[in-house]
Amino acid sequence: MKTKELDIIPTKDVFVGDPKAPVTLMEYGDYESEACAKVNEVVDRLLKQFEGKMRFNFRHFPLTKVHQHAMKAAEASLGAAQEGKFWEMHTTLFANRRRLGAISLREYAKECGVNNKKFLENLVDSTYGWQVRSDLLEGLDKGVRDVPAFFINGELFTGKPTFDNLKKGIEEALKKKKRA
Numbered sequence: 001m002k003t004k005e006l007d008i009i010p011t012k013d014v015f016v017g018d019p020k021a022p023v024t025l026m027e028y029g030d031y032e033s034e035a036c037a038k039v040n041e042v043v044d045r046l047l048k049q050f051e052g053k054m055r056f057n058f059r060h061f062p063l064t065k066v067h068q069h070a071m072k073a074a075e076a077s078l079g080a081a082q083e084g085k086f087w088e089m090h091t092t093l094f095a096n097r098r099r100l101g102a103i104s105l106r107e108y109a110k111e112c113g114v115n116n117k118k119f120l121e122n123l124v125d126s127t128y129g130w131q132v133r134s135d136l137l138e139g140l141d142k143g144v145r146d147v148p149a150f151f152i153n154g155e156l157f158t159g160k161p162t163f164d165n166l167k168k169g170i171e172e173a174l175k176k177k178k179r180a
Contacts, residue, residue, distance in 0.1 A: 010131050011078065014086045017047055017055030022177040023170050026057045028139040028149040031074060031093040032067035032100060039148045040094050042163045050170055058090060060135040061147050069100035071132060076105040078128035080114050088112035153177075 015024075025046065029036040043056055060077075062070030073093050080089035092108045093100065106120045122128065139149065143156060150157040152169045153176075159165040 008078070008128065008131055009081050011059050011081065011086075011135055012057065014081050015055045015057050016087055017050075018052045019055060021050075021053055021055040023050065023054045023173045024057060024151075024153055025054055025166070025170065026059060026151040026154075028059045028061035028135070028144045028147055030061055030063050030067055030070045030147045031077070032070045032097050033063065033147050034097070036148045037094045037097055039161050040091075042161065042166060045163055046166055046170065049167065053174060054170055059139060060132045061139045061144055061149065062132065062136065063147065071129070072102060072105060072123055073097075073100045074132040074135075075123055075126065075128040076109060076119075078131050079116065079119050079122050080109055080112055083114050083116065085109075085112045085114050089114070 025043070027036075027039070027043065029039075046054065047056060060074040062074050064071050077086055077089045077093060080086055089108065089112045092112055096104065096108060102120060102123050105123060109116075109119050116122070142151070148161055150161055150166065150169075152166075152173045155173075157166065157169050159169065
């Protein structure tokens with residue numbers, strides 16, 4: 001019996017902002033992390049500040065040793081991404097980072113407009129687990145050890161991820177693009 005292959009939209013293909021923007025800000029994060037939740041507000045401000053000049057991509061780096069629900073939350077965001085609801089789910093997960101059990105995740109998905117009747121089943125079966133692990137392994141290969149970790153146009157951002165510091169990093173990247 002041949003099993004049906006599932007075409008899964010990976011997080012590396014999910015962006016917010018202008019697709020042709022000269023600067024790509026990428027974050028490796030964890031939905032249970034307080035620091036990631038705080039920096040999510042910074043990213044929203046940066047997207048407004050650099051509208052048309054920056055796009056944002058969020059990649060999963062669940063710290064499963066300290067955050068027992070981070071893996072399933074990441075999988076839930078991927079489940080939502082399959083219906084074009086990644087960013088709605090992303091925002092909802094950070095807003096509810098202290099309540100990320102499977103039943104709660106299903107409720108958040110419904111609130112975000114996800115219609116997949118097998119959403120909970122996919123979570124239980126770890127349908128999107130490999131995609132989350134793929135993000136995690138890629139992050140480790142790039143030197144990520146903690147979250148939030150940012151990359152600006154592929155280069156690791158080493159400063160503290162405050163609005164002002166990230167703004168400077170993005171402005172530098174824009175200057176480099178103009179010179180190139």
